[in-house]
Amino acid sequence: MEELNDLLRQRRAKIDSxxxxxxxxxxxxxxxxxxTVEIAGLHLDDDADVLMETEAEYSIAGRIMARRDxxxxxxxxxxxxxxxxxxxxxxxxxxxxxxxxxxxxDIGDIVGISGSPFRTKTDELSLRASTVRLLxxxxxxxxxxxxxLTDVETRYRQRYLDxxxxxxxxxxFRKRSRIVSLIRNFMVDRGYLEVETPMMQPVAGGxxxxxxxxxxxxxxxxxxxxxxxxxxxxxxxxxxxxxxxxINRNFRNEGISIxxxxxxxxxxxxxxxxxxxxxxxxxxxLISQVAKDVCGSYVIPYGGRDVDLTPPxxxxxxxxxxxxxxKIEMNVIDDRDxxxxxxxTLGLELDKNIGHGKLLTEIFDEVVEPKxxxxxxxxxxxxxxxxxxxxxxxxxxxxDRFELFIVGRELANAFSELNDPVDQRERFLMQLEEKAAxxxxxxxxxxxxIRALExxxxxxxxxxxxxDRLVMxxxxxxxIRDVILFPQLRPEAG
RNA sequence: GGGCCGGUAGCUCAGUCGGUAGAGCAUCUGACUUUUAAUCAGAUGGUCGUGGGUUCGAUCCCCCCCCGGCUCACCA
Numbered sequence: 001m002e003e004l005n006d007l008l009r010q011r012r013a014k015i016d017s018x019x020x021x022x023x024x025x026x027x028x029x030x031x032x033x034x035x036t037v038e039i040a041g042l043h044l045d046d047d048a049d050v051l052m053e054t055e056a057e058y059s060i061a062g063r064i065m066a067r068r069d070x071x072x073x074x075x076x077x078x079x080x081x082x083x084x085x086x087x088x089x090x091x092x093x094x095x096x097x098x099x100x101x102x103x104x105x106d107i108g109d110i111v112g113i114s115g116s117p118f119r120t121k122t123d124e125l126s127l128r129a130s131t132v133r134l135l136x137x138x139x140x141x142x143x144x145x146x147x148x149l150t151d152v153e154t155r156y157r158q159r160y161l162d163x164x165x166x167x168x169x170x171x172x173f174r175k176r177s178r179i180v181s182l183i184r185n186f187m188v189d190r191g192y193l194e195v196e197t198p199m200m201q202p203v204a205g206g207x208x209x210x211x212x213x214x215x216x217x218x219x220x221x222x223x224x225x226x227x228x229x230x231x232x233x234x235x236x237x238x239x240x241x242x243x244x245x246x247i248n249r250n251f252r253n254e255g256i257s258i259x260x261x262x263x264x265x266x267x268x269x270x271x272x273x274x275x276x277x278x279x280x281x282x283x284x285x286l287i288s289q290v291a292k293d294v295c296g297s298y299v300i301p302y303g304g305r306d307v308d309l310t311p312p313x314x315x316x317x318x319x320x321x322x323x324x325x326x327k328i329e330m331n332v333i334d335d336r337d338x339x340x341x342x343x344x345t346l347g348l349e350l351d352k353n354i355g356h357g358k359l360l361t362e363i364f365d366e367v368v369e370p371k372x373x374x375x376x377x378x379x380x381x382x383x384x385x386x387x388x389x390x391x392x393x394x395x396x397x398x399x400d401r402f403e404l405f406i407v408g409r410e411l412a413n414a415f416s417e418l419n420d421p422v423d424q425r426e427r428f429l430m431q432l433e434e435k436a437a438x439x440x441x442x443x444x445x446x447x448x449x450i451r452a453l454e455x456x457x458x459x460x461x462x463x464x465x466x467x468d469r470l471v472m473x474x475x476x477x478x479x480i481r482d483v484i485l486f487p488q489l490r491p492e493a494g
Numbered sequence: 495g496g497g498c499c500g501g502u503a504g505c506u507c508a509g510u511c512g513g514u515a516g517a518g519c520a521u522c523u524g525a526c527u528u529u530u531a532a533u534c535a536g537a538u539g540g541u542c543g544u545g546g547g548u549u550c551g552a553u554c555c556c557c558c559c560c561c562g563g564c565u566c567a568c569c570a
Contacts (some may be wrong), residue, residue, distance in 0.1 A: 006539055007504060007521055066530085073527035090527055107520075121529050143518045144505035146531050151505085153562045167507095207568070254569050255495090264570070410570060441569090466570055490561065 011139045014104050018134065023101070023206050025137040033059040036078065036085035039117060048119040058127065060085065061112040061135060064105060065143055074102075075126075078113060079164075086126040087113050094132055101134070107145075108138035110467065156487050167486030169482075172475045175294055176483055179471055180247060182290045183267060192243040192269055192287035197232035199225060199249070205449065206388070207292035208441040209252040212262075230388065230462065231449045234417060236251035237270050237450045237460050249465065258479045259409065262488050266465040270417070274461040276400045280377050283404060283463065284311040287375075287470065289409075294474050300438020302476050304406050308374055315402075316363055316473045317380040326367040333360060357397065372405035381415075387427040387443050389415035406473060414463030421453035480488060 005225065012234050039058050043051065058245050062080030072091040077084055088279035091099040093115075105111060115129040140344045143149040148165050155162040155169075162169050202221070204211035206228030214223050229246050236244050247267045256262065271278070288309045292298055298310040316324065332338045336356040343350055343359060348368050350359065360382060369377075378450075380398040383391055389399035428445045437440035471483040481487035 012519070047544085068525085068532050070527075070529075070532085071526040073529090075529045075532085084528080088528070092527080107503085121527080122531095124528090126528090141504045141520060146519065147506040149505070151501095153501090154505095154561095195521080239550075250570085256566085257569085260569060266570080318510085378503095386505080405530075464570085469503045486498075492561080 007141050008109065008139060011106060014106070015137050015139075016414075017104070018101075018137070023099075023134065025134055025158075027112075027133060027135050030061060030135055030421045031059060031417075032061045032112070035193065036062065036080050037082035039085065039127070040083070040249055043117050043125055045124075046117075046119075048123070051116075051118050051125075054116060057114060057116050057130070057243045059112060059114040060127065061110065063110050064107050065105060065142075065165075067105075069309060072099075076104075076111075076113075077109070080337075084418055085125055086120075087115065087129055088118075088120070089129045089132055098132060102132050102332050105132075105134060105207055106138060106141075107140045108109060110138065111137035116213070126167050139281040152481075153489075156481055157492060158491055159485055172471075172477060172483060173485060174178075175475050176471045179290055179474060180292055180467065181295055184284065185287040186289065187245045187267075187269060189340070190243070192245045192271075193241050195233070195236060195241070195244050195246055196248065197226075197246060198237075201226050201232075203444050203446045205444055205446045206232075207250075207252075208443060210254055210440055212251050221257075225254050226465070228266070231446055232265040233268055234457055234460065234462065235449065235452045237272055238455055238457050242272040243270070249262075256488060258481075259469070261468065261480050262350055264480070264484075266464050267467055268462065268464045270460055271461040272458040272460045275459075276402055276414050276416045276461050279461045279463050280315065280402060283377075283412055283414070284313055284375075287465075290470075291474055295425050300474065300476075302473060303478065305373065307407060307473070309406075313375040313377060315377040315379065317396070318360060318382075319370075319377055319380065321368045321376075321378055322360065322363055324368075325371050326363065332379070333363070339363065352422055355384050361385055369410070372408075372409055375404065375406045377402045377404055386415065390420075391423070392417045396486075409469055410466070411469050411473070412463055412465045414461065417457065417460045417462055419453060419457035419459060421450050424453055425450050440478050 015025045022310050045301065045376045060080060062078045064076050065084065068075045068181060074089050076087040078087050089102055094144060096104065105377070112133040112135050113127060113129050115127040115132045115336065118126060118128050120126055129338070138168065143161070143165050149155055149161060155166070172274070188194065198317070200214065200223040202223060204227045206407040209227040210226050212222040214225060216219070216223055228250055229248065233244050233246060233291060245267060247265065249263050250266050251263050253262065255259065261403065274476035288298055288311050291300055291309045299308050301307075319330065319333055322328065322333050328342060334343055337361065339350070339356065339359055340350070343363050348362055348366060350362060354362070362376075378404045379390070380392070381401045381403070383389070383397055383399050386399040386401055389401045392400055393399050401413075403410050404412035418427065428450070431443040432445060468480050468483050472478070472480060475483060477483050
């Protein structure tokens with residue numbers, strides 16, 4: 001704050017006046033005995049007469065969100081970590097001297113209140129203050145009480161302010177915490193070991209994405225922020241942990257959008273002796289249970305429409321989905337050149353040398369993905385776009401993989417893992433060729449990973465679930481920025 | 495990165511066909527001991543995103559830049 005306007009000057013002056021009177025405007029000796037929600041729970045059913053008799057005395061603390069003054073008395077709305085509560089402050093209850101101090105309190109100040117419960121004549125459970133203590137003086141005015149803070153830039157840059165004034169936002173992040181905790185419990189209950197693998201990796205593998213680069217001074221080496229934990233988690237399965245999972249951040253140096261933040265949270269998990277079919281059942285159970293727990297129903301609203309998460313979910317192959325949603329015959333998409341012509345009619349501008357498999361996924365992204373509102377598993381992905389997946393035993397052009405789509409977005413990606421080290425090396429070499437041909441996101445060679453496979457990765461299935469997108473779904477949030485506390489923004493203008 | 499839209503008081507927003515700006519809330523003063531966006535009377539508060547240009551004069555017109563939103567591209 002370079003120049004102080006009147007509002008700020010006034011509040012600073014109040015700090016001085018408190019100190020002159022021997023009061024600490026940042027006191028640290030108030031003992032809280034209850035939260036607002038606890039008091040509400042204790043007296044939920046007590047009517048005015050019952051409360052008249054009570055000798056209960058509670059001490060609560062929180063931020064003043066509103067005050068309504070009446071000369072010798074006032075009502076406050078006090079907000080603590082649990083909720084809000086009305087406090088009644090009367091001059092003849094707290095004394096003339098304290099009432100004068102009370103009159104200097106501002107909206108936004110953090111106070112400690114002791115008092116007894118009663119009901120107002122409108123029957124609202126309230127606290128009649130016997131003492132009022134300033135605990136923290138607030139120097140900046142809060143946003144307006146009715147419209148609140150709506151400017152999205154300020155909301156994201158000053159999330160603390162957003163959280164103070166927007167209860168819905170507090171609720172979203174409570175739900176996020178709950179969702180992560182439920183998932184963690186679900187995994188642990190099923191024998192998965194939670195692990196942490198490197199964020200800084202010498203080779204950024206496990207996904208196709210542009211990484212962030214950083215540098216270690218002593219080692220004199222560049223390191224990449226991970227784009228996925230996949231290859232490390234599978235090393236752990238080689239090591240003998242049959243079921244592992246990690247819930248943590250990935251970093252991808254790509255565009256920012258309503259669905260993309262440079263750092264985002266994924267859960268990846270691996271299970272030895274399982275197949276991608278097992279993981280479809282597992283995923284249905286996990287997501288539907290978490291949804292039911294958090295939202296109270298399998299049917300949840302998103303963007304004004306319902307999503308029905310009741311298992312089982314639709315399962316279609318990639319080609320079946322294109323036939324169904326693209327209104328096109330199977331023989332067209334089975335033929336690479338016919339499919340290419342069809343893509344042209346969709347307005348897709350593709351490299352004329354594009355492979356059949358990649359072509360199909362381009363068509364899928366265009367005609368199918370946005371339409372998969374209800375949860376749907378898509379299977380039989382082309383081998384050429386899946387360098388870490390196990391080839392199907394009967395049909396080596398597709399891999400044993402699925403992606404899960406809900407509300408037109410990819411939410412999970414899973415496959416039976418490629419555990420043949422010779423095949424894996426060949427796939428890496430193919431990726432290197434694509435990299436040489438200019439594909440920045442092609443997968444890098446990871447010799448140590450191949451060495452691990454040479455010791456033997458048991459047949460394993462693995463999956464990644466986008467936690468931010470799951471939270472968006474379960475909190476009916478339109479933007480990933482609404483489920484990440486501090487989303488990436490450009491630096492604040494000087 | 496491209497396109498479109500936006501940035502005015504602490505907050506939410508008006509407005510000026512170019513003559514240096516208003517409202518509500520917040521704040522301050524006064525009245526008021528059961529309010530619920532309390533009410534009533536009065537008052538304070540702005541380098542109109544930054545820089546430049548045109549002009550007698552720019553918050554308004556023009557240009558650059560910064561920040562944000564939506565969207566397209568890329569992606570999860």
